[in-house]
Amino acid sequence: MAKMKVQQNLPKIRFDILKRSKLWFAISLLIIIPGIFCMFTKGFNFGIDFTGGTIIEMEFQQEVTLPQVRDVLREYNLDNATIQLSGDVSNVEASKDVMIRTMDLEENERKAVMASLKDEIGDYTVLREEKVGATIGGELITDALMATVISWILIILYVSYRFEWRFGIAAILTLIHDVLIVLSVFSFLQKQVDSSFVAAILTIIGYSINDTIVIFDRIRENQRLHFKRGGDLNELANRSIYQTLTRSLYTVFTVLFTTFALYFFGGDTTKDFSFALLIGFFSGSYSSIFIASPLWVVLKNRFPAKKI
DSSP: HHHHHHHHHHHOOSOOOOGHHHHHHHHHHHHHHHHHHHHHTTTTEEHHHHOEEEEEEEEEEEEHHHHHHHHHHHHTTTSSSSSEEEEESSSEEEEEEEEEEEOOOOHHHHHHHEEEEETTTEEEEEEEEEEEEOOSSSHHHHHHHHHHHHHHHHHHHHHHHHSOOHHHHHHHHHHHHHHHHHHHHHHHHOOOOOOHHHHHHHHHHHHHHHHHHHHHHHHHHHHHHTTTTEEEEHHHHHHHHHHHHHHHHHHHHHHHHHHHHHHSSSSSGGGGHHHHHHHHHHHHHHHHHHHHHHHHHHHHSSSSSOHH
């Protein structure tokens, strides 16, 4: 009776998140379903890490800067190329020795780029020019996918042991949701997918599962204290979300401030990486609050615990 009385005296939740769970699911599906269609029809803009490319190393007669070289490459839609200043340089912002790694170029394209570099920046001597294979091969991609799937299975097992199996399934479905959102956006916008994108995906997964587990832990705690003898699952999930909401918002704002700074001031080579993080952190925060707990409630209602 005492526990039931405590449950009745808890303050009412003004905005019922769980009551609108179908709306949150619909918002996600409006992005994911067209995104999957776009992945199969339009595909991805794979970078040279996946497709291979061309390496050109040259020595200019005068020192050049990264923006100078990138401005020339931008004329040929090669502004995402990797550009490195090398050689014995005292000034890290400028150098005579420049190495460019870009997508595989046809002979006429390569000649046009080289001519533009000479006309707009200055004369140079070619030190090295060669074609390279993809650094991330099909076998490596398969291994990465296998490792991801195995990690998700282990997460399900661990969360099932620490909480219950419904929490584990809901957590993994939430992670899949976040990955699909990022993949959909990159397919829509044809942003470059390279090795840094893979790193961004793994970072997003780590962030999202951490925030989700915090909410699940509060659900378990509230269930033990106030809902042990039963009660409304929607109220339980709502209350747990609101009790951790401040923590979730502080966390996401902190990482977004840092990621926005990286996106705007980090340079062209980190823009796609930081853009993936921005989309993933937004999606991870959204899914932890609006997707994970409603999924748990759906699973709880669909597969209720057996009464002994």
